Amino acid sequence: MTPSWIALIVLAIAAAGFVLARSRALRAAAREGRRLHSLPGYYGWTAALYAALPALLLLAIWLVAQPAVTRMMVWPVLEAEASANAVPSLMMADVQRLAAGLDAAVETGRLSREAARDLPAGEMRAAMAAQGVALGSEVTSATRDAALRWRRLAGVGHLARTIAVIGLALAGAAWGVSRAAPDFRARNAVERAMRGTLISAALIAILTTVGIVLALIFNTIEFFRLYPASEFFFGTTWSPSFGGGSELGILPLLWGTLYISLIALLVAVPIGLFAAIYLAEYAHRNVRSWAKPMLEMLAGIPTIVYGLFALLTVGPLLVEAFGRGGYLGLGWMQGGTAVMTAGLVMGIMLVPFVSSLSDDIINAVPQSLRDGSLGLGATRSETIRQVVLPAALPGIVGAILLAASRAIGETMIVVLGAGAAARLSMNPFDAMTTVTAKIVSQLTGDADFSSPEALVAFALGMTLFVITLALNVVALWIVRRYREQYE
Amino acid sequence: QGRDNVQVAGSSTVLPYASIVAEAFGENFDFPTPVVESGGSSAGLARFCEGVGENTIDIANASRAIREGEVETCAANGVNEIIEVRIGYDGIVFASDIDGETFAFTPADWYQALAAEIPQDGAMVANPNGSWAEVNADLPDQEILAFIPGTKHGTREVFEEKVLLAGCEESGAYEQILEINGGDEDAAEAACMETRTDGVSVDIDGDYTETLARIEANPQGIGVFGLSFYENNTDSLQVATMSGVEPSTETIASGEYPVSRPLYFYVKKAHLGVIPGLQEFVEFFVADEIAGPDGPLSAYGLVADPELAATQETVANGTTMDAM
Amino acid sequence: MTDIPQTGPLPDGQTGPRPGSLLVTDDRTKRRNRAEARFKAYGIAALAIGMAFLAALLWAILSNGLTAFTQTYVQLDVPLLEEKLDKDGDRDPAKLAKVSTFGYAPLIEQALVEQVEATGVETELAPKALSKVLSGSAAAQLRDRVLANPELIGQTVSVELLASSRVDGYLKGRVSRASLARDKNLDAEHLDLIDAWREAGIVEKRFNWSFITGADASDSRPEQAGIGVAMLGSLFMMLVVLVLSLPIGVAASIYLEEFAPKNRFTDLIEVNISNLAAVPSIVFGILGLAVFIQFMHLPQSAPLVGGLVLTLMTLPTIIISTRASLKAVPPSIRDAALGVGASKMQAVMHHVLPLAMPGILTGTILGLAQALGETAPLLLIGMVGYIATNYPEGVAEGFLSPNSAMPAQIYEWAKRADPAFYERAWGGIIVLLVFLLAMNLIAVLLRRRFERRW
Amino acid sequence: MNDMRTMDNTVLNETKITARDVHVHYGTTHAIKGVDVDIADRTVTAFIGPSGCGKSTFLRCLNRMNDTIPGAVVTGKIKIDEADIYDSRVDPVQLRAKVGMVFQKPNPFPKSIYDNVAYGPKIHGLAKNKAELDEIVEKALRRGAIWDEVKDRLHAPGTGLSGGQQQRLCIARAVATEPEVLLMDEPCSALDPIATAQVEELIDELRQNFSVVIVTHSMQQAARVSQRTAFFHLGNLVEYGETGKIFTNPEDSRTESYISGRIG
Amino acid sequence: MNDMRTMDNTVLNETKITARDVHVHYGTTHAIKGVDVDIADRTVTAFIGPSGCGKSTFLRCLNRMNDTIPGAVVTGKIKIDEADIYDSRVDPVQLRAKVGMVFQKPNPFPKSIYDNVAYGPKIHGLAKNKAELDEIVEKALRRGAIWDEVKDRLHAPGTGLSGGQQQRLCIARAVATEPEVLLMDEPCSALDPIATAQVEELIDELRQNFSVVIVTHSMQQAARVSQRTAFFHLGNLVEYGETGKIFTNPEDSRTESYISGRIG
Numbered sequence A: 001m002t003p004s005w006i007a008l009i010v011l012a013i014a015a016a017g018f019v020l021a022r023s024r025a026l027r028a029a030a031r032e033g034r035r036l037h038s039l040p041g042y043y044g045w046t047a048a049l050y051a052a053l054p055a056l057l058l059l060a061i062w063l064v065a066q067p068a069v070t071r072m073m074v075w076p077v078l079e080a081e082a083s084a085n086a087v088p089s090l091m092m093a094d095v096q097r098l099a100a101g102l103d104a105a106v107e108t109g110r111l112s113r114e115a116a117r118d119l120p121a122g123e124m125r126a127a128m129a130a131q132g133v134a135l136g137s138e139v140t141s142a143t144r145d146a147a148l149r150w151r152r153l154a155g156v157g158h159l160a161r162t163i164a165v166i167g168l169a170l171a172g173a174a175w176g177v178s179r180a181a182p183d184f185r186a187r188n189a190v191e192r193a194m195r196g197t198l199i200s201a202a203l204i205a206i207l208t209t210v211g212i213v214l215a216l217i218f219n220t221i222e223f224f225r226l227y228p229a230s231e232f233f234f235g236t237t238w239s240p241s242f243g244g245g246s247e248l249g250i251l252p253l254l255w256g257t258l259y260i261s262l263i264a265l266l267v268a269v270p271i272g273l274f275a276a277i278y279l280a281e282y283a284h285r286n287v288r289s290w291a292k293p294m295l296e297m298l299a300g301i302p303t304i305v306y307g308l309f310a311l312l313t314v315g316p317l318l319v320e321a322f323g324r325g326g327y328l329g330l331g332w333m334q335g336g337t338a339v340m341t342a343g344l345v346m347g348i349m350l351v352p353f354v355s356s357l358s359d360d361i362i363n364a365v366p367q368s369l370r371d372g373s374l375g376l377g378a379t380r381s382e383t384i385r386q387v388v389l390p391a392a393l394p395g396i397v398g399a400i401l402l403a404a405s406r407a408i409g410e411t412m413i414v415v416l417g418a419g420a421a422a423r424l425s426m427n428p429f430d431a432m433t434t435v436t437a438k439i440v441s442q443l444t445g446d447a448d449f450s451s452p453e454a455l456v457a458f459a460l461g462m463t464l465f466v467i468t469l470a471l472n473v474v475a476l477w478i479v480r481r482y483r484e485q486y487e
Numbered sequence B: 001q002g003r004d005n006v007q008v009a010g011s012s013t014v015l016p017y018a019s020i021v022a023e024a025f026g027e028n029f030d031f032p033t034p035v036v037e038s039g040g041s042s043a044g045l046a047r048f049c050e051g052v053g054e055n056t057i058d059i060a061n062a063s064r065a066i067r068e069g070e071v072e073t074c075a076a077n078g079v080n081e082i083i084e085v086r087i088g089y090d091g092i093v094f095a096s097d098i099d100g101e102t103f104a105f106t107p108a109d110w111y112q113a114l115a116a117e118i119p120q121d122g123a124m125v126a127n128p129n130g131s132w133a134e135v136n137a138d139l140p141d142q143e144i145l146a147f148i149p150g151t152k153h154g155t156r157e158v159f160e161e162k163v164l165l166a167g168c169e170e171s172g173a174y175e176q177i178l179e180i181n182g183g184d185e186d187a188a189e190a191a192c193m194e195t196r197t198d199g200v201s202v203d204i205d206g207d208y209t210e211t212l213a214r215i216e217a218n219p220q221g222i223g224v225f226g227l228s229f230y231e232n233n234t235d236s237l238q239v240a241t242m243s244g245v246e247p248s249t250e251t252i253a254s255g256e257y258p259v260s261r262p263l264y265f266y267v268k269k270a271h272l273g274v275i276p277g278l279q280e281f282v283e284f285f286v287a288d289e290i291a292g293p294d295g296p297l298s299a300y301g302l303v304a305d306p307e308l309a310a311t312q313e314t315v316a317n318g319t320t321m322d323a324m
Numbered sequence C: 001m002t003d004i005p006q007t008g009p010l011p012d013g014q015t016g017p018r019p020g021s022l023l024v025t026d027d028r029t030k031r032r033n034r035a036e037a038r039f040k041a042y043g044i045a046a047l048a049i050g051m052a053f054l055a056a057l058l059w060a061i062l063s064n065g066l067t068a069f070t071q072t073y074v075q076l077d078v079p080l081l082e083e084k085l086d087k088d089g090d091r092d093p094a095k096l097a098k099v100s101t102f103g104y105a106p107l108i109e110q111a112l113v114e115q116v117e118a119t120g121v122e123t124e125l126a127p128k129a130l131s132k133v134l135s136g137s138a139a140a141q142l143r144d145r146v147l148a149n150p151e152l153i154g155q156t157v158s159v160e161l162l163a164s165s166r167v168d169g170y171l172k173g174r175v176s177r178a179s180l181a182r183d184k185n186l187d188a189e190h191l192d193l194i195d196a197w198r199e200a201g202i203v204e205k206r207f208n209w210s211f212i213t214g215a216d217a218s219d220s221r222p223e224q225a226g227i228g229v230a231m232l233g234s235l236f237m238m239l240v241v242l243v244l245s246l247p248i249g250v251a252a253s254i255y256l257e258e259f260a261p262k263n264r265f266t267d268l269i270e271v272n273i274s275n276l277a278a279v280p281s282i283v284f285g286i287l288g289l290a291v292f293i294q295f296m297h298l299p300q301s302a303p304l305v306g307g308l309v310l311t312l313m314t315l316p317t318i319i320i321s322t323r324a325s326l327k328a329v330p331p332s333i334r335d336a337a338l339g340v341g342a343s344k345m346q347a348v349m350h351h352v353l354p355l356a357m358p359g360i361l362t363g364t365i366l367g368l369a370q371a372l373g374e375t376a377p378l379l380l381i382g383m384v385g386y387i388a389t390n391y392p393e394g395v396a397e398g399f400l401s402p403n404s405a406m407p408a409q410i411y412e413w414a415k416r417a418d419p420a421f422y423e424r425a426w427g428g429i430i431v432l433l434v435f436l437l438a439m440n441l442i443a444v445l446l447r448r449r450f451e452r453r454w
Numbered sequence D, E: 001m002n003d004m005r006t007m008d009n010t011v012l013n014e015t016k017i018t019a020r021d022v023h024v025h026y027g028t029t030h031a032i033k034g035v036d037v038d039i040a041d042r043t044v045t046a047f048i049g050p051s052g053c054g055k056s057t058f059l060r061c062l063n064r065m066n067d068t069i070p071g072a073v074v075t076g077k078i079k080i081d082e083a084d085i086y087d088s089r090v091d092p093v094q095l096r097a098k099v100g101m102v103f104q105k106p107n108p109f110p111k112s113i114y115d116n117v118a119y120g121p122k123i124h125g126l127a128k129n130k131a132e133l134d135e136i137v138e139k140a141l142r143r144g145a146i147w148d149e150v151k152d153r154l155h156a157p158g159t160g161l162s163g164g165q166q167q168r169l170c171i172a173r174a175v176a177t178e179p180e181v182l183l184m185d186e187p188c189s190a191l192d193p194i195a196t197a198q199v200e201e202l203i204d205e206l207r208q209n210f211s212v213v214i215v216t217h218s219m220q221q222a223a224r225v226s227q228r229t230a231f232f233h234l235g236n237l238v239e240y241g242e243t244g245k246i247f248t249n250p251e252d253s254r255t256e257s258y259i260s261g262r263i264g
Ligand SMILES: Nc1ncnc2c1ncn2[C@@H]1O[C@H](COP(=O)(O)OP(=O)(O)OP(=O)(O)O)[C@@H](O)[C@H]1O
Pocket: D159, D160, D161, D162, D163, D164, D165, D190, E026, E029, E031, E049, E050, E051, E052, E053, E054, E055, E056, E057, E058, E069, E104
C-alpha cells in the first residue's frame, strides 16, 4: 500500500475513534449521572489524536528509515564487486533506480513479475530506458542482484509498514476510546497536543535557520579554503574577475548595504509612521478603510517596477538637482544610479510595512489611555507621542525591523537604482551596491561554481546572516528595555 | 514516476535560442514542450553535474565551454558521458542612442577610454581621458560613459580579452607596460584589463534591457549588447563599427568582426533514449532548418556555426567529450 | 465677549486657575495647537506622499501595459493543398503529423500573395518577405487546425492569424516607418500593405484574451505570449503559501507570545525569526533547492516547491506581525477568560486571537504580496525561464508539473530583446496587481470586520 | 442607615457651568434626555442616580470627552464661564486643561508613577525645572492621599498598583494640572474609609477655589462633601438643588424613592 | 507576625479553603506576608483592609489568577476541599471553573452582552442547546441584577455599558458558570444602593450552596452580608473571625483603629 493510502486509512480510523469516544463519553456521563470533565468533542479529539499522531509519526520515520536500512542490507551484495575507486553512493543510486524501474515496469505491465526477476543484466539498461528510467551505466550482474534483493526487502518492508502503522492507529484509537470516561481530562490531553503543534510550528523557524546555515556553511568553508578569510572580511576592494586574481573584500558591500538601508528607512519610517498615525488617530473610518489597502498595494508592486522607476524617473530627477550643472549647482552626482536613488525608491516600497502594521498596533492601544491623556488637556498629538506610541512601541519596532529586513534583502531596486559597482564612499550620490545584490549576481553569474567568485555568494550570505543576527539581538534588547505594558 | 518532458537549464544568453527551438519542437512533435530554465551558465552546469536520473536536468546551456573543474564534479557524481554541442556564436556589439553621434571604434579606443591606468612617459598614470575625442581625435567629442557587462557575466571576459587586451596590444600600451613593470606578462595583462572606477565605466549586472534603459536615461552612454538584442532594437540603438567592420551574422561568421563568443549546450548521454523526446530535441536543435543560416535562430541573431555539419554528426553518433 | 467673570482672589501661596476665557486661546495653547496642526499635517503629507508615489507607479504601469491587452489579427484564406499536406491522400494521422510547420509555411506564403492580389495592392515584396507580417506561430496554428480536422485538406479555409509583433506595434503606434529604417524584420512597404488591409478589414486590432489565458511563447514571437499558465503557477504557489504559512505562522506566534516560558531558548527563537526576515530571498532559494529538490526529491520547477520556499520566506513576516498584535491585546481580556474557567488555550483561541486578527491579516497581506512578487528564489528552483508553456492537466499536476510564476514570467519578458515583450511585461504587472487585489480583497474585508477599539 | 447632615448652604456662588437642554445619543441609545443644570463656582456638586442613568455621560459632556466616543452625539448648550464649550472657537484642549477629569475606571498610563503625575504639568508647562516638577508631583500625590504608599517606588510602573492605589494615582494626576473645574467619576469607589476621608478632604480643599463635580453612589458621601446634588434617573435630571434639601425634603417622588432605597 | 484568632466555631460549616503561610512577592514587593486562613463552606467571608494591603492579591491566590502576572511568586499551601491547588496535578483551569472570580476592574469581553455571559456555560458544556443557553444567560443576568437594563440589547457590545452595568455584567458572567466558590473583588464599588442590595441578595442566595469571598471597603456591607471577616493590613492577616465579633469587639488594636476609621 502506498504511504498516502496508509495515511488515509489512519485518518479514517481517527475519525471513527472520534465518533466512538465522543458517544462513549456522553453515554458514560448519562449513566453515571456525572458531569463530563471536558466538552464531549474533546473526548473525540483525544481518541482521534491517539490514533493518528503516533501512527503518522511512525509512518514518517519508516519512510525515512526503510531506505537507509535496506541500503545497509543490500550493500554486501555490491561490496564484492566494488572496485577500489567505485563510489558506493553512486552504485547504490543505480541499484535504487533499477529497483524502482523494475517496480514501475511491473506495475505498468511492461514486464511480468517473473520476467522482472529473470531479466538478464545486459538487457536491463535498455528495458529501463523503455520505462523512462535513466541509468548512469550498463547494469552489472552485481547491480542486478542487488536490485532484486532491494525489491524483495522493500516488499517485506512495505508489508510490515502497512501492518505496523495501521495496527498502531487501531491500538491508539482503542486506547483513546477506552479512556473516554467522565473524569478523564480530555481537554488537557487535546490541549497538550495542540501545544505540541504550536511548538512544532515555532520550531520550523529554528529548522529553517538550521537549514539555511547548513545550506550555506559547506560552500562557505570551501570558499575560505580558496580565499583568505582576512582579505574577505577586511578587504576594501570588491572586484571579481574570471581570470583569477579577484579581490573579494566584503567591506564595500556591507557599507553599501548599510547606507542604502539607512536611507530607505529614513524615508520609510517617518512616512510610514506618520501615515499610520494619521490613519489610526485622525482619519475618518472611510478614509482609513480604503487608504490602508491602497498603501499596501505599494508592497505588492513587483520590485522590478520600482527598479525601473528609480532608473528612469528618480535617478534623472536627482541628477537634475544634484548633478553637475544641476539647478542646485552642487555637482555631487555623477549619474542617475546612486545610493540616494535606490534608497528613496526602496523607502517608498517599505512604507506599507511600517504603516499597516503600526496602524493595527496603534489601533489596539486601549481607548482609556487616550481618554486619560485627553482628559488632562493634552492635545491629540501629545497624547499620541507620549502615551499611545510608547504603549505601541514593541509592535512598531517589529514593523520597522520588518522593513529593515526587507531593505537588506532587496535586489532589483539596488541593481537598477544603485548600480552594480562596489564602492566605499561617503557620498550618498555615488553608485554602490549591496551584499544581497552581489549574492544574486555571483550565484547566477558565469563563474565556475567551484571558483571563489561563485562560492563567495555563500560566504556573503553567511556573513550577512550573522550580522543581521547580531543586529536583531540588539533590537530585542532595546525593545525589552523600553517596553511599556499597558494595564 | 517518469518525467515526460525534457529539462534544460543554464545560460540566459542561450535561453532565447533554446526557447525558440523548444517552441518549434513542441509544435512539431507529440512530446511536451521542453522546459528551459535560465539562471546562468554556471548554475546550469552545477545542476547538470548533480548526477544522472530523472530528477536531474538533461541539458545544460552555456555561453562558455565547460571547465575542467566542472567535468570533474560531473564525474564525481556519476555524470560521465557528456556530449558537447556548439550551436553557434553570439556577436557582441557596441551601440549607442539612435539620436546621438555615430561611432567607429577600434579596440584601442576602448582600451584608452576604460583602462584604469595607462602608460605615459614610462609610468602608469590614472586614465586622464574624459571624452572620446581625447582618446581618438576621429571620435565625436562626447563624454566617455560606457555600460559594460558586470563581473558576473561571461561577456565581460570576452570584452576584456577581445577588446581591452586586444586594444592594449594594438595601441602598443602592452609593450610599454611590460617595460614599466619589468617584463611581468601576467601583471601586464591584468593591467590592460583593469577598468577605471571613477564612474566612467559602469558595470551592468543585469541584462541588455537594463543597458538599454540606462542609455535611455543617459543618452551619452555606449552600451555593450548581444547582436540579437541590437537587431531587435534598431529603432532605439545604432551600432558602432569595430575596426571598420559592421557587426552582422555574416561578418561574424566569417571572422571579420572580432568580438564574439561560442554558445554551447551539454547533454547527458545517459539520458538519451530514456527521457522521452530528448534525442529528438537535440537532433532538432542542430538541424539545418533550425540552426542553419536560414533557420529561425539565425533570423533571431544567432551566428550560425560554419561547422554545423560536424556538430550534427556528433549528435547523431552520441559522441561524448572524452571520446573526442 | 465682555463680562467674563473673573475667578475670585486666591489665598497666598496657592496656584490659582489660569485666567482667561475659553473663547480666547492663550499663547501656550496656540503654540500647542500649532504643533498639533503640524503633526496632523505631517500625517496627511505622509499619506499624500505614499498615495502620490502609488499614483505615479500605477500610471507608469498602466500607460506602459494597457496596450498588451489588445492584439492585431490577420484574416487569411489559406488553400490546404493536398499534394503538400497529404501526398498519399489517405489522411493517415501519423503521416499527416510528419509534415512539420516548415511544410505549412509555403501555403501561408501563397495565401498572402493571393490576398495581396485580391486587395489589389502593388508590392515588390517577395512571398517569403511577405510572411513577416504574420507571427511565426501562423504555421503552427494552421497545422494544429489541420491535424484536428484532416477533412479540411484540399479546401481553402479562412483562418485568423496573429500578426507579427512589428505589425502589431505599428497599429499601436510603437513602430513607425522611420523606426523601421534599419530593421531587418519589416519594411515600410509592409506597412503600406497593412494600411491597405486594414481598410479592407483584413487586419484588425482586438481585445487580447489570449494574453490573459495563454502560455508563454519563445523570444521570436512576443505576439503569442500570454500569462495564463504562469498565473496558474502563481495561483498554485499562493495556495501552498496560504495554506501553510498562515496556520504555521499564527501557531508559532501563539506559542511564542502566549505559552513559551520566557527564557533563553525562546529568546533564541524570537531573534531567529526576526533574523529570518532579513535573509535575502535568494538564500531561501538555495535552501529550497537543497532541501526540497536534492534531499526530498520533489520535482524541479514545480509550484509545490516554489510554494514551500515562499512559505518559509513569508513565515517571518506573518509571525512578526502576529506577535506584535498579540502583544497589543490587553491582559485584562485574558484574565477575564481565565476567570470564568477557560483554559489558556481557550482564552487565546476564543478571545485573544480574534482581537489580534487585524494584525494577523495585515501580516498575511504583506507576506502574500511579497511572496506573489518574488522572483529570486524561483531562479534557483528552476521556475524562471521558458517554462510556462504547457497547461497543467488537473490539480495534482498543477502543483507538480513544471510551471513558472507571474513575477518570473514578467522578469523573463522584461529581459527579452523584442520591445514588444516590454509591453507584455507591463501588462503582466497589471495582471499581477489585479490578482493581488483579488487575493487581498478577502483579507482586507475580514480585517475591517475584526477591527475594534476597547 | 442614614446619618446625613443637613446643610443650609446660604452663601451661594455665581454659576460656573450652565447646561441647557442637553441630549446625548449613543447611536440609538438616548442616554441623556434634555438636561438643564447650573453648576456653581466654588461648590461641590454631587451627581447621584442609579447605575446606567447617565451620570458619567453627562459628566463627560462637561469637558467634551464624549467627542472621543464614536457614535456619541451631544446636542444642546453647555456654557462654562459664559463661553459655549461646543462653540467652534473653543479649543477642547484648553477646555480640558481647565476642566479636569477623574474617570470611573482608573486608567493609569503604562509609565512610572512619577511620569503619570508629571505628564499634565509637563504638557501645560507648569514647571520650570526638574525641582519644581518634583515638587508638583509630590504635592499632587500627597493630595491624592497616596504619597506614603508610593514615595519609595516613584519609578515603578503605575499599572502595578492595587485598584485603590490606581484610583488615587488618577486623582493625583488630575489635580496636578490645577484645573478650575474637577469632574470626578466615583473617585472613592475603590477606596477604604480612611482614604475616602482623605479624598473628601481634598475635595473640600479644592472647593475653596474651584468647582468640583462628583459622581457617587454613596448618599453619605454626597451628603458629606457636596453643597448641591443632582439626581439623575433614566437620562433625565429629575431634581437638582441644595444637598440638604434633596436629602431631607425631595420634591420628586422618584428622588425620594431612590434616597430611601426603593428604586434603582 | 501572625495572630490569627482561634475561632470557636459554633454554627460553622466545614472548611472549604485552607491557606497556610501564604506569601506573595511581586518582584521585590512583598505583598502578602504569611497568611493562614480557613474559609468555611456555605459562608460569606469578607476581606477588609486599607487600599493596597493585599486583599486582591490574596484573593487571586485562591484561584491561581496570580499565575498570569509575570513576576508574581506565590509560596505556601492553599487547599480547597483538601486538595492543594498549587499541586502540579491540579489543573488550574478546572480550579477556576470551580472557583469563579469577579475582578476589581470590570473587564467585559469586547463581544456582545449575550456572548459575555454565554461564554462560560459554553466552554463548560452547561447547555445542551440554544434554548437552554438562553435560559442560563437570562437567569445569570437576572441574578446579576442587570437583566432589565440589557434585555433589549443583548447583542450590543458589553463594552458599551456604563461602569456599574459592566460590573454587574461581570457578576452575571461569573455566576453563569455555577462555581462552587465565588471570589468577588469589590463587586458593588460602582453600584447604586439598590443594585448593591440586589447583589447582596444574590450573595446571600449563593451562600446557601456555595462559599463566597468578597472584598469590600464598606464596613456596612461586610457587616450585612458576611458571616466571617478577615482584616488585612500591610500584607498581614491581622484578624479573622466572625463578622459580628470583628465589628463589635475586635481583638487587635489595628482592627479597631481601621473599623473606627483611624488607620487607612
Ligand atoms: N502587578 C503588580 N506589580 C507590583 N506590585 C503590585 C502589583 N499588583 C499589586 N501590587 C502591590 O501589591 C500590594 C497589594 O496590592 P493589592 O492589589 O492586593 O491591594 P488591595 O488590597 O487589593 O488594594 P485595593 O483595595 O486598593 O484594591 C500593593 O502595594 C500594590 O502596589
